[in-house]
Amino acid sequence: xxxxxxxxxxxxxxxxxxxxxxxxxxxxxxxxxxxxxxxxxxxxxxxxxxxxxxxxxxxxxxxxxxxxxxxxxxxxxxxxxxxxxxxxxxxxxxxxxxxxxxxxxxxxxxxxxxxxxxxxxxxxxxxxxxxxxxxxxxxxxxxxxxxxxxxxxxxxxxxxxxxxxxxxxxxxxxxxxxxxxxxxxxxxxxxxxxxxxxxxxxxxxxxxxxxxxxxxxxxxxxxxxxxxxxxxxxxxxxxxxxxxxxxxxxxxxxxxxxxxxxxxxxxxxxxxxxxxxxxxxxxxxxxxxxxxxxxxxxxxxxxxxxxxxxxxxxxxxxxxxxxxxxxxxxxxxxxxxxxxxxxxxxxxxxxxxxxxxxxxxxxxxxxxxxxxxxxxxxxxxxxxxxxxxxxxxxxxxxxxxxxxxxxxxxxxxxxxxxxxxxxxxxxxxxxxxxxxxxxxxxxxxxxxxxxxxxxxxxxxxxxxxxxxxxxxxxxxxxxxxxxxxxxxxxxxxxxxxxxxxxxxxxxxxxxxxxxxxxxxxxxxxxxxxxxxxxxxxxxxxxxxxxxxxxxxxxxxxxxxxxxxxxxxxxxxxxxxxxxxxxxxxxxxxxxxxxxxxxxxxxxxxxxxxxxxxxxxxxxxxxxxxx
Amino acid sequence: xxxxxxxxxxxxxxxxxxxxxxxxxxxxxxxxxxxxxxxxxxxxxxxxxxxxxxxxxxxxxxxxxxxxxxxxxxxxxxxxxxxxxxxxxxxxxxxxxxxxxxxxxxxxxxxxxxxxxxxxxxxxxxxxxxxxxxxxxxxxxxxxxxxxxxxxxxxxxxxxxxxxxxxxxxxxxxxxxxxxxxxxxxxxxxxxxxxxxxxxxxxxxxxxxxxxxxxxxxxxxxxxxxxxxxxxxxxxxxxxxxxxxxxxxxxxxxxxxxxxxxxxxxxxxxxxxxxxxxxxxxxxxxxxxxxxxxxxxxxxxxxxxxxxxxxxxxxxxxxxxxxxxxxxxxxxxxxxxxxxxxxxxxxxxxxxxxxxxxx
Numbered sequence: 001x002x003x004x005x006x007x008x009x010x011x012x013x014x015x016x017x018x019x020x021x022x023x024x025x026x027x028x029x030x031x032x033x034x035x036x037x038x039x040x041x042x043x044x045x046x047x048x049x050x051x052x053x054x055x056x057x058x059x060x061x062x063x064x065x066x067x068x069x070x071x072x073x074x075x076x077x078x079x080x081x082x083x084x085x086x087x088x089x090x091x092x093x094x095x096x097x098x099x100x101x102x103x104x105x106x107x108x109x110x111x112x113x114x115x116x117x118x119x120x121x122x123x124x125x126x127x128x129x130x131x132x133x134x135x136x137x138x139x140x141x142x143x144x145x146x147x148x149x150x151x152x153x154x155x156x157x158x159x160x161x162x163x164x165x166x167x168x169x170x171x172x173x174x175x176x177x178x179x180x181x182x183x184x185x186x187x188x189x190x191x192x193x194x195x196x197x198x199x200x201x202x203x204x205x206x207x208x209x210x211x212x213x214x215x216x217x218x219x220x221x222x223x224x225x226x227x228x229x230x231x232x233x234x235x236x237x238x239x240x241x242x243x244x245x246x247x248x249x250x251x252x253x254x255x256x257x258x259x260x261x262x263x264x265x266x267x268x269x270x271x272x273x274x275x276x277x278x279x280x281x282x283x284x285x286x287x288x289x290x291x292x293x294x295x296x297x298x299x300x301x302x303x304x305x306x307x308x309x310x311x312x313x314x315x316x317x318x319x320x321x322x323x324x325x326x327x328x329x330x331x332x333x334x335x336x337x338x339x340x341x342x343x344x345x346x347x348x349x350x351x352x353x354x355x356x357x358x359x360x361x362x363x364x365x366x367x368x369x370x371x372x373x374x375x376x377x378x379x380x381x382x383x384x385x386x387x388x389x390x391x392x393x394x395x396x397x398x399x400x401x402x403x404x405x406x407x408x409x410x411x412x413x414x415x416x417x418x419x420x421x422x423x424x425x426x427x428x429x430x431x432x433x434x435x436x437x438x439x440x441x442x443x444x445x446x447x448x449x450x451x452x453x454x455x456x457x458x459x460x461x462x463x464x465x466x467x468x469x470x471x472x473x474x475x476x477x478x479x480x481x482x483x484x485x486x487x488x489x490x491x492x493x494x495x496x497x498x499x500x501x502x503x504x505x506x507x508x509x510x511x512x513x514x515x516x517x518x519x520x521x522x523x524x525x526x527x528x529x530x531x532x533x534x535x536x537x538x539x540x541x542x543x544x545x546x547x548x549x550x551x552x553x554x555x556x557x558x559x560x561x562x563x564x565x566x567x568x569x570x571x572x573x574x575x576x577x578x579x580x581x582x583x584x585x586x587x588x589x590x591x592x593x594x595x596x597x598x599x600x601x602x603x604x605x606x607x608x609x610x611x612x613x614x615x616x617x618x619x620x621x622x623x624x625x626x
Numbered sequence: 627x628x629x630x631x632x633x634x635x636x637x638x639x640x641x642x643x644x645x646x647x648x649x650x651x652x653x654x655x656x657x658x659x660x661x662x663x664x665x666x667x668x669x670x671x672x673x674x675x676x677x678x679x680x681x682x683x684x685x686x687x688x689x690x691x692x693x694x695x696x697x698x699x700x701x702x703x704x705x706x707x708x709x710x711x712x713x714x715x716x717x718x719x720x721x722x723x724x725x726x727x728x729x730x731x732x733x734x735x736x737x738x739x740x741x742x743x744x745x746x747x748x749x750x751x752x753x754x755x756x757x758x759x760x761x762x763x764x765x766x767x768x769x770x771x772x773x774x775x776x777x778x779x780x781x782x783x784x785x786x787x788x789x790x791x792x793x794x795x796x797x798x799x800x801x802x803x804x805x806x807x808x809x810x811x812x813x814x815x816x817x818x819x820x821x822x823x824x825x826x827x828x829x830x831x832x833x834x835x836x837x838x839x840x841x842x843x844x845x846x847x848x849x850x851x852x853x854x855x856x857x858x859x860x861x862x863x864x865x866x867x868x869x870x871x872x873x874x875x876x877x878x879x880x881x882x883x884x885x886x887x888x889x890x891x892x893x894x895x896x897x898x899x900x901x902x903x904x905x906x907x908x909x910x911x912x913x914x915x916x917x918x919x920x921x922x923x924x925x926x927x928x929x930x931x932x933x934x935x936x937x938x939x940x941x942x943x944x945x946x947x948x949x950x951x952x953x954x955x956x957x958x959x960x961x962x963x964x965x966x967x968x969x970x971x972x973x974x975x976x977x978x979x980x981x982x983x984x985x
């Protein structure tokens with residue numbers, strides 16, 4: 001990393017980036033992003049192992065690898081892990097790292113809150129995963145339907161669920177508020193909303209979805225907790241409590257959550273496609289507004305998860321039609337992506353392969369999604385393997401392919417090195433084949449009557465062949481991820497040096513060094529276009545074709561003259577202390593019915609959290625620079 | 627492109643071909659008015675969806691192949707930012723398709739959810755962890771008690787049965803894919819579904835199982851629906867209303883001793899003494915055992931009802947299906963499984979003798 005300016009010129013001395021302490025105290029959005037990414041990958045291995053155990057159990061009829069009890073914990077934890085500890089944090093990783101870079105900011109709006117959100121996320125997942133060793137893991141499915149989730153109070157399993165999800169929600173809320181504040185207040189001059197990269201737009205939408213949906217599930221989770229530990233009767237039918245209330249509260253969060261998982265991936269592919277098509281995104285404003293429309297409609301379709309619950313035909317018809325509506329903006333996105341490729345000059349390095357794979361798989365998941373809106377058909381599909389197939393096409397074929405595409409695309413910016421293309425192609429094709437082999441047969445299984453969340457199935461149901469195929473596919477996916485992880489490690493060490501802009505890309509993050517300096521940009525850019533970086537490099541000839549500008553034509557980019565030097569936040573250890581305190585408090589709450597030990601941990605957690613918060617409040621925001 | 631389209635059609639054909647008789651629990655193998663109306667709707671949206679996939683996927687595939695960078699082609703593409711007219715068009719096309727889907731959806735939905743009309747049989751379905759109870763409120767014995775059975779529901783072919791369902795513990799879901807879409811069974815609520823089995827399937831057994839995750843043994847909460855010819859149904863119902871005899875001698879009599887000491891903690895039976903007096907013994911927390919021997923399966927339709935399986939079930943219940951009887955609270959009515967009472971071989975055989983004799 002060659003700096004043309006010395007720290008003295010900047011009026012700022014970057015903090016040390018050596019040693020564990022620098023990671024613990026870091027409030028640099030890029031390093032926090034990297035920590036999110038690494039955590040996500042580690043938990044992906046955990047969730048993947050759970051998936052392999054599940055698939056091995058189901059490879060044949062009457063499988064006996066694990067007990068019913070173990071199986072129920074495994075599939076519950078697989079869901080919780082993949083949603084809360086893998087996909088949400090990998091989205092947060094990209095958002096943390098790239099939102100400030102893409103909008104020309106030096107950091108996020110609340111750097112210490114950002115660090116707090118990460119540490120609380122990490123500790124919450126550790127708490128949730130520790131349940132395997134301390135008292136048993138949640139076994140009530142990731143949806144935690146009452147009154148099953150409140151029924152057995154002898155075990156702390158579902159206390160881990162209610163508290164773990166609560167803490168994770170708290171962490172996400174902090175992260176989301178931070179992103180919204182960053183995007184709305186810290187854009188570089190000239191970066192109007194309608195010039196923002198689509199990834200940033202989708203992050204705004206997903207952050208708002210979280211801000212409005214998490215409080216709802218937060219209330220529900222406390223109700224579960226109170227029912228379990230203090231004799232509450234929210235979900236006790238015999239006391240006129242209503243189990244369906246939980247389903248409404250859960251899905252008012254749970255459905256927007258689906259878009260939280262997928263929208264950032266929509267954003268990523270909307271960044272990658274123009275770069276490798278060498279054309280601007282087709283219909284930028286349509287893509288942006290359809291994303292916003294998905295955000296709004298996403299709050300109006302939750303009860304399509306409840307078409308068998310007995311709501312009555314009028315409500316079912318209403319939610320069925322609303323669900324069909326949401327297919328429109330989603331379809332528009334797919335058409336616009338194809339429109340972007342149309343007439344382009346396409347190249348297919350790994351990021352583009354995964355992006356095209358994403359579109360194809362998401363198309364299938366989208367179409368099977370429409371079949372769910374057909375209420376009578378839904379009553380056959382609901383809670384069957386057909387649904388399992390559908391949401392894996394959306395969340396794996398969609399989201400995971402999208403985030404892997406993002407990893408291949410942005411890895412050079414993180415590390416300064418390119419990922420290996422040959423391994424990348426192997427990675428893609430094995431994953432693509434393995435994924436389809438795993439999940440395509442599950443459509444058929446579901447229609448043939450196999451319910452989900454079952455630890456075994458009988459012989460003679462006609463399910464054996466499809467299940468075996470699915471299991472083989474799952475192991476292929478595992479192999480593809482070995483290629484991915486090997487590629488990450490090997491390329492990090494020996495990959496080809498990337499330079500600032502290896503893909504001839506369009507957005508601001510590629511204007512700075514790879515990896516970027518702690519302050520991101522030596523000089524804050526002034527933005528004149530959507531895809532501003534592209535227009536510094538290319539003009540358009542009379543045919544409308546891109547032509548490379550000569551250095552004289554390009555001139556020097558406009559920058560902001562900062563008279564007072566850079567204002568960068570200083571490292572702080574208070575966020576991790578506050579997060580430790582809150583997580584301890586949660587751990588104590590899990591064991592609140594187990595006597596004094598629970599209360600002792602709660603008290604300890606409260607003291608530590610208070611220390612963190614007070615210290616944080618009293619700490620000066622930035623060291624004096626000059 | 628054509629190859630991909632053919633592949634999709636071939637896959638689709640495989641999917642539809644799979645609706646054959648070796649798929650007893652398949653929604654693609656409908657055997658009732660209700661399941662057939664859903665299947666018809668499914669076929670329609672399936673082919674429509676396949677067409678959409680071929681068109682959109684085809685456009686994607688075409689773009690990938692046609693606009694691939696070719697050697698020697700260094701010309702930059704035209705920088706097109708969009709085309710509002712085109713984009714409006716492809717926003718409207720899905721609207722049209724969705725309206726086409728919505729109309730039959732709503733028609734079928736309101737048909738399925740309309741109350742049963744004319745002459746129909748009423749059945750009450752009660753979900754328990756992890757078995758099903760069936761009561762027939764219009765089929766009463768001399769004392770006004772409804773016909774009650776477990777895990778095997780009999781309904782007449784060619785006529786509508788209306789199921790009113792509720793649960794005593796957690797949420798379950800009643801699903802017989804070949805006869806109807808599923809409907810949740812919710813504590814504190816009644817849900818209703820209709821089943822009108824085809825007349826020509828009289829004599830067939832149609833399997834189903836719980837479809838809403840309900841804890842430890844959810845996978846083993848299965849049941850069987852027997853679709854009887856109307857006359858056979860009447861015979862069955864009359865038999866089921868009878869009391870079973872209290873045996874007076876032999877192994878079965880010894881078994882009855884054990885039965886009244888242990889089994890009646892949770893199970894109930896209507897029994898007739900030698901003098902003809904009839905009484906109901908036991909508690910209705912577990913399946914009614916009055917006509918246990920007439921059933922084809924046991925333990926929530928997990929095993930066939932044979933003497934060996936029954937002996938194993940009594941001897942070591944959790945080797946047949948996982949349960950949590952250590953959490954039972956009889957006084958509170960919370961039952962999470964059949965306990966292992968540690969009976970000896972003799973006692974077990976006596977009980978088997980008794981229960982299998984109660985046809």
